[in-house]
Amino acid sequence: QAKSQGKNRYVIHTAELLNVMMDEYKLEVDLRRALDKNEFVLHYQPQINNCTGKLVGFEALIRWQHPTLGLIPPGKFIKLAEENGLITQIGEWVIEEACSQIKKWQDAGMTPVKMSVNLSTQQFLTRNLVSFMKNVLERTAIDPAYLVVEITEYMAMEGEYSIHVLKQLKALGLGISIDDFGTGYSSLNYLKNFPIDYIKIDKSFVSELMNNEKDTIIVKAIITLAHNLHKEVIAEGVETKEQLDFLKDHQCDISQGYYFNKPLPVDEIETIYLAQH
Ligand code: C2E
Numbered sequence: 001q002a003k004s005q006g007k008n009r010y011v012i013h014t015a016e017l018l019n020v021m022m023d024e025y026k027l028e029v030d031l032r033r034a035l036d037k038n039e040f041v042l043h044y045q046p047q048i049n050n051c052t053g054k055l056v057g058f059e060a061l062i063r064w065q066h067p068t069l070g071l072i073p074p075g076k077f078i079k080l081a082e083e084n085g086l087i088t089q090i091g092e093w094v095i096e097e098a099c100s101q102i103k104k105w106q107d108a109g110m111t112p113v114k115m116s117v118n119l120s121t122q123q124f125l126t127r128n129l130v131s132f133m134k135n136v137l138e139r140t141a142i143d144p145a146y147l148v149v150e151i152t153e154y155m156a157m158e159g160e161y162s163i164h165v166l167k168q169l170k171a172l173g174l175g176i177s178i179d180d181f182g183t184g185y186s187s188l189n190y191l192k193n194f195p196i197d198y199i200k201i202d203k204s205f206v207s208e209l210m211n212n213e214k215d216t217i218i219v220k221a222i223i224t225l226a227h228n229l230h231k232e233v234i235a236e237g238v239e240t241k242e243q244l245d246f247l248k249d250h251q252c253d254i255s256q257g258y259y260f261n262k263p264l265p266v267d268e269i270e271t272i273y274l275a276q277h
């Protein structure tokens, strides 16, 4: 009896494992078609200047509008796309889409604000990143000063090559931001030599800001470090008034988080954007 139950359980586990594998396989097949079928969308999250309370930028965040599974967040498919190499094409779509959105808003006469896009490590290491970027900027005819690329500390680990790429991107006129600051493997050395404009404090430090004295100390130190190196500081994941007040009191420049807005589809963003100007 017990033995046969155990055996059944084993059979069930195998079936479940097969199901998981099938689901992943199907998702990958779908992901390969998603670009052609135009299923990706960008949502935009406002970034607010802490002194003026004004909108100063957006972060573009990708979502996948899956035909049967609904809206899939990047956490569920970016890793898969990195594993199968699709991330470079997807990342190019993101840049293209973000730039044409800037262009549309510019043509509609809206006061320009900055637009940040996330780069994946693979995309950063792709040889044609700089020429692709240059090409998109020329085609969309936007002022590159309004485009910011977010890289992570992992991308700074390629040493001289990373510096080389970042300098070329800077030369195009873009802004450069270090995302999820303080969570990666990198040494602080790159802050000295890399052309970085913004440091984004990871939301893991912001979320416990009012409860955990260690996070308070870390956030204060990041802000001081960034300012002494003449970089601006963006806090991500700001959810409460208390967190915002703390960040303001400690001269953090810009805030982004649910306290203001979640990442929103373009029509909802336009309502907010228009109301601000
Ligand atoms: P990230 O770049 O650090 O983006 C911030 C994430 O925090 C976003 O999650 C955003 O929705 C979320 N967030 C913002 N404010 C709050 C808040 O107040 N509370 C909480 N709990 N969360 C907040 P999302 O959109 O799910 O994106 C997750 C990650 O996926 C991003 O982290 C980024 O690493 C990656 N990602 C998103 N879009 C792209 C893309 O176009 N290309 C690449 N390569 N990666 C992307």
Ligand code: MG
Residues within 6 Å of the ligand: 059, 118, 150, 179
């Ligand atoms: Mg980001």
Ligand code: MG
Residues within 6 Å of the ligand: 179, 180, 200, 202, 236
């Ligand atoms: Mg971030």
Ligand code: MG
Residues within 6 Å of the ligand: 180, 202, 203, 236
């Ligand atoms: Mg993050």
